[in-house]
Amino acid sequence: MISEQIRVRFAPSPTGYLHVGGLRTALYNYLFARQNNGVFILRIEDTDRSRYVEGAVENLIETLKWAGLDYDEGPGKGGEYGPYVQSQRLDIYRKYAKQLVEEKKAYYCFCTPERLEQMRQELEQKGEFAKYDRFCLNLSSSEIEQKLKSNTPYVIRMKVPDNTTIKFYDLIRKDVEISSQLIDDQVLIKSDGYPTYHLANVVDDHLMKVTHVIRGEEWLPSVPKHILLYSYFGWEIPALAHLPLLLNTDKTKLSKRQGDVAVEDYRAKGYLKEGLINFIALLGWNPGDEREIFTLEELIQEFSIERVGKSGAVFNIDKLNWINLQHIHKKTEKEMLPILKEIISRSKYKDQLFSDKYLEKVIHAMRERINYLAGILEKSPYFFEPPSSYDPNYLSKHWKSETPIWLDKLVEAFSKLENPVKNDFESALNQTAEALGVGRGKIIHAVRLAVSGVGEGPGLYDILDILGKEEVINRIQQAIKNIKIQYARE
Numbered sequence: 001m002i003s004e005q006i007r008v009r010f011a012p013s014p015t016g017y018l019h020v021g022g023l024r025t026a027l028y029n030y031l032f033a034r035q036n037n038g039v040f041i042l043r044i045e046d047t048d049r050s051r052y053v054e055g056a057v058e059n060l061i062e063t064l065k066w067a068g069l070d071y072d073e074g075p076g077k078g079g080e081y082g083p084y085v086q087s088q089r090l091d092i093y094r095k096y097a098k099q100l101v102e103e104k105k106a107y108y109c110f111c112t113p114e115r116l117e118q119m120r121q122e123l124e125q126k127g128e129f130a131k132y133d134r135f136c137l138n139l140s141s142s143e144i145e146q147k148l149k150s151n152t153p154y155v156i157r158m159k160v161p162d163n164t165t166i167k168f169y170d171l172i173r174k175d176v177e178i179s180s181q182l183i184d185d186q187v188l189i190k191s192d193g194y195p196t197y198h199l200a201n202v203v204d205d206h207l208m209k210v211t212h213v214i215r216g217e218e219w220l221p222s223v224p225k226h227i228l229l230y231s232y233f234g235w236e237i238p239a240l241a242h243l244p245l246l247l248n249t250d251k252t253k254l255s256k257r258q259g260d261v262a263v264e265d266y267r268a269k270g271y272l273k274e275g276l277i278n279f280i281a282l283l284g285w286n287p288g289d290e291r292e293i294f295t296l297e298e299l300i301q302e303f304s305i306e307r308v309g310k311s312g313a314v315f316n317i318d319k320l321n322w323i324n325l326q327h328i329h330k331k332t333e334k335e336m337l338p339i340l341k342e343i344i345s346r347s348k349y350k351d352q353l354f355s356d357k358y359l360e361k362v363i364h365a366m367r368e369r370i371n372y373l374a375g376i377l378e379k380s381p382y383f384f385e386p387p388s389s390y391d392p393n394y395l396s397k398h399w400k401s402e403t404p405i406w407l408d409k410l411v412e413a414f415s416k417l418e419n420p421v422k423n424d425f426e427s428a429l430n431q432t433a434e435a436l437g438v439g440r441g442k443i444i445h446a447v448r449l450a451v452s453g454v455g456e457g458p459g460l461y462d463i464l465d466i467l468g469k470e471e472v473i474n475r476i477q478q479a480i481k482n483i484k485i486q487y488a489r490e
């Protein structure tokens with residue numbers, strides 16, 4: 001027997017950016033598809049016109065591509081079951097909704113928003129579950145016909161059976177059941193003619209032959225409605241897996257207020273896609289042992305839905321930083337160069353020219369001191385511009401009244417060097433210290449402050465080597481002047 005081909009989908013609504021939770025859903029679907037030689041579909045669920053955002057689809061596709069999660073069927077790729085954008089499938093949903101109306105499993109509802117709102121308020125005041133009172137279920141066929149003829153706005157509602165228990169099995173949540181009394185007669189077609197998520201989702205999962213629905217837990221409450229729809233249509237229900245919520249470190253639902261939630265933000269900071277994907281993979285899934293560092297290929301081998309937990313997964317930025325650093329370790333400077341260049345092109349240094357060789361040296365000096373590549377600009381802006389101020393604490397400790405005299409001597413020594421590299425700066429500094437009869441540590445600290453403005457960073461001679469003789473001399477001379485002024489002000 002040939003077993004059925006596994007088909008999964010990532011079905012985002014294009015609301016502006018890809019949320020990290022969305023990336024996890026996409027990733028788990030992708031991993032599951034790849035390890036089963038299945039098909040990974042991208043379907044755009046854009047039936048909520050009020051939430052439509054220009055450019056969101058392109059942005060989403062671009063972000064998935066960046067993350068390396070290529071889909072097999074979807075917008076721009078095609079496939080046998082397209083179109084893969086729901087707003088291009090309206091006729092299909094209307095046809096199925098009509099079918100349900102004819103079979104008396106759905107009905108027209110002409111209630112005005114005002115009436116519905118009043119009804120909702122009354123029920124809420126009574127402390128009752130706010131669901132539609134089925135006023136329109138009792139309309140006669142001639143009343144319905146007349147309203148349709150006179151173009152009265154309407155929606156189509158699903159008729160939910162009374163007093164039934166709806167049961168289903170979720171691969172992660174296991175057996176779930178809910179009373180139909182808690183389910184509203186869900187709108188299937190809205191008054192603008194667009195389907196709701198529920199109808200479009202079920203119809204598409206069926207028509208696109210989706211075998212496994214893997215998505216966030218927030219969709220679990222929708223499942224009973226979907227189960228009813230599948231049974232009304234007489235369709236097979238795909239396997240379901242609802243992924244645990246993502247939480248802030250204080251265990252509240254992951255929110256923008258406590259940090260970045262858009263994948264683009266992490267990309268813009270220069271997190272490696274390998275690091276972000278690795279971290280995201282562990283939000284809900286674990287390999288069952290101590291391992292924490294995985295490549296995408298390894299994740300394809302190792303991932304299993306059985307090892308996805310039920311409880312919320314904490315989005316811990318420190319962990320992301322640590323994992324990302326492990327992936328930085330695996331990269332060459334050359335591989336990281338385009339990322340740094342991209343970051344520079346969006347920074348205030350965008351109009352300055354830095355050679356690839358220069359930037360590679362900067363990456364080399366900083367790679368162990370950062371967690372993401374924008375950290376280079378944050379922690380060592382002095383590789384891109386001379387310091388505009390000098391750390392006052394370090395200054396008061398390491399800048400003495402004699403310092404300018406020592407540094408003048410050092411500048412003299414540096415000026416004589418021809419195309420100096422790291423060691424040349426070092427021996428010139430040693431010789432100057434000796435000639436002056438001062439400990440070289442004193443000069444080292446002062447030079448560091450003069451060229452970088454701060455007291456920490458890579459080895460001083462690495463910094464000098466990267467900046468080059470001319471820049472180093474300029475900065476030392478500038479510091480002598482500036483610090484006099486800064487001191488005078490203090």
Ligand code: GLU
Pocket residue numbers: 010011012013045197201214215216219
């Ligand atoms: N369109 C839904 C979303 O925005 C998809 C839910 C599902 O996968 O069924 O996340």
